[in-house]
Amino acid sequence: MMGEWxxxxxxxxxxMAAGAFVSLWVLDTVKGNMKEATGTFVSxxxxxxxxxxxxxxxxxxxxPLEAYRASAHFGTSWLSREVVLFGLFFFLTVVYYWQWRTGGARRLVGIIGSLVALLAVPTSGMVYVLAAIPAWNNFGPILFFLLTAVTLGPLYAAVLLMIKQYSLGKSLFQFVIAALACSCMSFALYLSLLISAGDVxxxxxxxxxxxxxxxxRLFIGWIAPLGILGYVLARQQWHISRYVILVFALVLIGELLGRELFYGSVVALTMFGL
Known part of the structure; x- marks a missing residue:
């Protein structure tokens, strides 16, 4: 059970880190008015x-001390690729933070880090595309891992930016609403396809x-945050600093519950020898 968690x-x-990194890079590139102290804090x-x-x-x-061995089969193993890519991504996040802190040129590292992040997340999903587990042997793991990055990552960045009193426009929250709605509908479709597939x-x-x-997971991770953001959308109040932490916390809890469900549903089946 500990291994599952x-x-x-x-x-x-x-x-979440991958999505937040890309969000910070996009904001820095598009708006270009972020103070170095703010970027340092977020990075x-x-x-x-x-x-x-x-x-x-x-x-x-x-x-754990032999974790480096997991990277030995990069050419043939998705697990090795996941280890290498996220290890490289972590290194790039440290470099990006240092460049923000020292005022160094950061655009190139931001681009490379964002590309590595965009490769690492689907690679992590491919680890679970297994013929031995029919419920995972599809595009589901890749899609849901990407959706976690594009919902939770921007919200995490938004919380950090709010702490530094950085003004966020409506675009980020409109994006999160769309991503959450897509995540919810995708999971509903995924469940319907599983149930109609038969067997395991x-x-x-x-x-x-x-x-x-x-x-x-449904109520905490999707319905509640969509309800809050929908209320804000209806009232056209996009400066929603008082809601950001609550929405982030709800989505984070929802993603943790959803991931536990991802592993736990299959573990439960193996208990019955299926």
Missing amino acids: ALVLFTVFSQ QGVVLAMGLGLLASLGHLGH AALTGWNTMLSITFWL
Whole structure:
């Protein structure tokens, strides 16, 4: 069980860091008026999130001190590619933070880091595209990992920016609304496809829907934040600093619940020998 939660924390926090890094780079590139103290603070938060994710991943290993061995088969193993890409991404987040802090040229590192992030997240999803597990042997893991990055990452960046009193426009929140809606509809479609597939995939779908974790994930991670952001949209109040932390917390809890559901639904089936 500890190993399962190590994977939950690693995947969610690494994807959050990837999305936040890209968000910071986009804001810095498009708006170009961010103070170095603000960028330093946000980039430091990205380093912290990625560092926590990597630290959590060690809990899944029987021998944490030999974690470097996981990168030995880059040419043939998606797991090795995941280890190498997220290791490289963590290094780039540290460099990016240092460049913000020292006032150095950061655009090139921002571009490379964003590209590595965009490669690392789907690579992490490919680790779980397994023929032995029909519910995972599809585009689902890649799609949901990417959706975690594009929903949770910008919100994490928004919280850090709000702490530094950086003014955020409506575009970021409109993007998050669209991403959350896409995530919810994609998961509904995914469940319907699983249930209609029959055999083990259908059992996974029903096992998911019958779980209390699924309903908590639905209300906490999708309905509640969409309701808050929808209320703000209806009132045209885009300076929503008082809502940002709440929305971020709800989405983070929802993503953690969803990832536990991702691993737990299949684990539950293996208990019955399926």
